[in-house]
Amino acid sequence: MTKKEKRPTIKDIAKIAGVSHVTVSQALRDFSCISESTKTKVKQIAREIGYTPNLAARNLALQTPASIGMIVPTLGSETAYNEVINSLSELAAHEKLCLLLGSCNRSTELEALYCKMMCENRVGALVIASCTSDVSHIKEICDGLVPIIFIGGKTGTSVENYILPDFYNSGKIAVEHLYHLGHRKIALFLYFPDNKTLQLKKNGYLDAMEERGLEPLIYWNGENTDTFQAGFSLTEQLISRNQLPTGIWCASDLMASGVIEALKIHGIAIGKKVSVMGHDNLFFSASPSNSLTTIALPKDEIALTAMDYAKKIIAYNTDSSMPKPDCKITLKTNLIIRNSTGRLL
Amino acid sequence: MTKKEKRPTIKDIAKIAGVSHVTVSQALRDFSCISESTKTKVKQIAREIGYTPNLAARNLALQTPASIGMIVPTLGSETAYNEVINSLSELAAHEKLCLLLGSCNRSTELEALYCKMMCENRVGALVIASCTSDVSHIKEICDGLVPIIFIGGKTGTSVENYILPDFYNSGKIAVEHLYHLGHRKIALFLYFPDNKTLQLKKNGYLDAMEERGLEPLIYWNGENTDTFQAGFSLTEQLISRNQLPTGIWCASDLMASGVIEALKIHGIAIGKKVSVMGHDNLFFSASPSNSLTTIALPKDEIALTAMDYAKKIIAYNTDSSMPKPDCKITLKTNLIIRNSTGRLL
DNA sequence: TTGTAGGCGTTATCAT
DNA sequence: ATGATAACGCCTACAA
Numbered sequence: 001m002t003k004k005e006k007r008p009t010i011k012d013i014a015k016i017a018g019v020s021h022v023t024v025s026q027a028l029r030d031f032s033c034i035s036e037s038t039k040t041k042v043k044q045i046a047r048e049i050g051y052t053p054n055l056a057a058r059n060l061a062l063q064t065p066a067s068i069g070m071i072v073p074t075l076g077s078e079t080a081y082n083e084v085i086n087s088l089s090e091l092a093a094h095e096k097l098c099l100l101l102g103s104c105n106r107s108t109e110l111e112a113l114y115c116k117m118m119c120e121n122r123v124g125a126l127v128i129a130s131c132t133s134d135v136s137h138i139k140e141i142c143d144g145l146v147p148i149i150f151i152g153g154k155t156g157t158s159v160e161n162y163i164l165p166d167f168y169n170s171g172k173i174a175v176e177h178l179y180h181l182g183h184r185k186i187a188l189f190l191y192f193p194d195n196k197t198l199q200l201k202k203n204g205y206l207d208a209m210e211e212r213g214l215e216p217l218i219y220w221n222g223e224n225t226d227t228f229q230a231g232f233s234l235t236e237q238l239i240s241r242n243q244l245p246t247g248i249w250c251a252s253d254l255m256a257s258g259v260i261e262a263l264k265i266h267g268i269a270i271g272k273k274v275s276v277m278g279h280d281n282l283f284f285s286a287s288p289s290n291s292l293t294t295i296a297l298p299k300d301e302i303a304l305t306a307m308d309y310a311k312k313i314i315a316y317n318t319d320s321s322m323p324k325p326d327c328k329i330t331l332k333t334n335l336i337i338r339n340s341t342g343r344l345l
Numbered sequence: 346m347t348k349k350e351k352r353p354t355i356k357d358i359a360k361i362a363g364v365s366h367v368t369v370s371q372a373l374r375d376f377s378c379i380s381e382s383t384k385t386k387v388k389q390i391a392r393e394i395g396y397t398p399n400l401a402a403r404n405l406a407l408q409t410p411a412s413i414g415m416i417v418p419t420l421g422s423e424t425a426y427n428e429v430i431n432s433l434s435e436l437a438a439h440e441k442l443c444l445l446l447g448s449c450n451r452s453t454e455l456e457a458l459y460c461k462m463m464c465e466n467r468v469g470a471l472v473i474a475s476c477t478s479d480v481s482h483i484k485e486i487c488d489g490l491v492p493i494i495f496i497g498g499k500t501g502t503s504v505e506n507y508i509l510p511d512f513y514n515s516g517k518i519a520v521e522h523l524y525h526l527g528h529r530k531i532a533l534f535l536y537f538p539d540n541k542t543l544q545l546k547k548n549g550y551l552d553a554m555e556e557r558g559l560e561p562l563i564y565w566n567g568e569n570t571d572t573f574q575a576g577f578s579l580t581e582q583l584i585s586r587n588q589l590p591t592g593i594w595c596a597s598d599l600m601a602s603g604v605i606e607a608l609k610i611h612g613i614a615i616g617k618k619v620s621v622m623g624h625d626n627l628f629f630s631a632s633p634s635n636s637l638t639t640i641a642l643p644k645d646e647i648a649l650t651a652m653d654y655a656k657k658i659i660a661y662n663t664d665s666s667m668p669k670p671d672c673k674i675t676l677k678t679n680l681i682i683r684n685s686t687g688r689l690l
Numbered sequence: 691t692t693g694t695a696g697g698c699g700t701t702a703t704c705a706t
Numbered sequence: 707a708t709g710a711t712a713a714c715g716c717c718t719a720c721a722a
Contacts, residue, residue: 009700010699011699022700025699029701056698056700057698057701058699058700060699060700061700062702
């Protein structure tokens with residue numbers, strides 16, 4: 001049970017330098033009231049004995065958060081969260097904040113556990129892409145303790161703070177793009193389980209179709225939860241029934257890539273006879289084998305907006321008497337044109 | 346400058362319950378020396394006023410780490426780190442440890458910054474998939490402060506603690522699989538920049554070819570850094586020169602998917618006339634449009650092994666006089682058979 | 691069974 | 707320019 005030798009602290013430096021630990025603290029932080037000579041001496045000693053400040057202690061004394069948290073359903077190629085994290089991690093670092101990450105592996109129990117841990121770790125703000133639309137378990141744990149920003153669309157605008165891509169507008173963008181290319185038989189492919197994000201896409205699609213006097217064609221896949229398979233089998237069915245539309249907008253890129261695969265197998269010219277669009281602009285969508293026209297999520301903007309709010313709410317919680325900031329933001333999605341759509345021949 | 350009202354502490358509970366804050370602390374942690382009645386009373390009050398323990402304070406007092414860190418070059422679909430993180434995040438949570446994540450976006454400067462932050466946050470262990478083979482900047486910052494486990498292959502076995510997939514053996518697995526299917530003209534496709542991981546794969550390939558008396562065929566792509574394009578153009582070249590091998594092992598799945606795309610365009614029957622293998626078992630490899638036979642990284646095992654070592658080194662650093670644990674581990678990769686390989690016709 | 695005293699590493703405040 | 711003291715929230719050790 002021999003304790004290992006501990007990390008050096010400012011007191012150790014103080015002892016060696018023959019000054020008080022307060023002087024050391026101030027010297028290291030370049031206080032103007034400390035003489036240059038002691039500053040250099042203190043810093044020299046700090047370097048020699050390998051001193052590293054203990055942030056836990058600092059933040060305890062300062063009563064200020066050292067980190068922000070992010071919770072995602074899962075990290076994988078079928079989601080866009082990894083790219084949000086890429087940005088958020090860097091943005092946070094520039095604010096001297098660490099990023100605490102929790103990946104739920106789709107488990108609500110884990111999600112709740114992460115929420116608890118984040119609260120106990122006093123994150124300054126918590127960015128959550130929830131696993132489910134019902135976030136009561138999250139609110140119960142975090143409310144009043146830690147400010148939450150919901151992203152990812154599962155919750156819609158039913159929460160206090162959200163950053164949402166404008167999925168409704170995506171519907172309009174998709175229809176407009178296909179219409180502009182000469183398509184009139186424009187279908188929307190959806191998958192189960194239904195959720196708020198899909199509803200918004202559907203409504204945007206429906207309104208855009210109505211504006212143009214077109215008859216909406218909405219198809220739900222049978223029972224596939226795998227959206228690639230859903231797109232694939234839906235296309236197979238429509239081909240066999242001879243009901244294939246000329247323009248297809250899929251609610252997800254994964255589904256669209258299933259559609260593309262089915263079209264290829266049947267030798268149907270993609271972007272010529274049939275145009276296909278997806279949504280999200282995931283990694284594989286850009287690959288030449290898909291070359292998928294899609295609608296990109298504003299990943300960087302989500303991270304930027306979240307960090308911006310985090311900074312504001314941390315400032316608000318730290319001192320100040322300014323009005324409490326909130327975050328109800330809808331960000332535009334962007335059309336990315338590739339080869340899977342083209343003028344109708 | 347009006348400070349917001351602070352979070353309740355054990356002292357607040359103590360005041361309300363009319364006991365000392367130590368009693369509260371022990372009651373909340375279910376010490377046997379506390380009476381049931383005070384326990385329930387204390388817990389009741391804690392719930393009512395919304396008390397959450399402050400882990401920073403607890404760990405400061407206990408001198409024990411609250412988290413582990415992980416640093417990756419980037420989070421994206423072309424790497425397997427996201428799945429390692431999925432596991433590690435959950436494993437850490439079960440040990441009551443938070444996961445601090447840093448995504449470098451390929452920047453060595455950011456990597457160094459993260460290292461510094463992780464040290465200041467006193468992570469119990471740091472899992473790093475370094476951006477570069479040279480990790481001197483990391484060692485300079487972390488050495489003696491925080492135990493590091495290198496994963497990802499960039500460093501090879503040149504570091505104190507590593508968890509490496511057995512890339513050499515992957516070469517043997519690949520050749521054996523293709524040989525077993527009747528292939529004799531078996532090529533290895535590599536991409537720039539060269540690195541230790543590629544060298545190991547190459548050596549395994551060369552030895553396996555030599556064992557069978559086969560002539561090695563190693564192709565490097567010209568100048569593409571995008572590995573999909575590298576695989577694509579390399580295949581195009583070989584086809585035009587009429588030098589296409591019957592078995593192709595690509596050092597990465599991304600490259601393999603470029604090969605598959607080129608073969609499809611030329612109408613060459615994949616898994617029949619030409620068999621293609623990749624490496625890593627990334628997300629898109631399983632998709633029906635690739636259906637790529639590949640060699641899987643032991644992602645879960647990497648996370649398990651890393652967490653296991655983290656626990657041991659934290660225990661070692663906390664108390665105890667046991668010998669210092671180390672971690673020099675090579676994990677077997679696994680053949681995943683799909684439709685891109687088949688018996689040579 | 692409960693309370694008192696002291697410490698974890700840092701910072702702010704106020705003296706000197 | 708520097709130091710003494712108290713505080714942040716929680717814990718252990720020991721005493722009552």
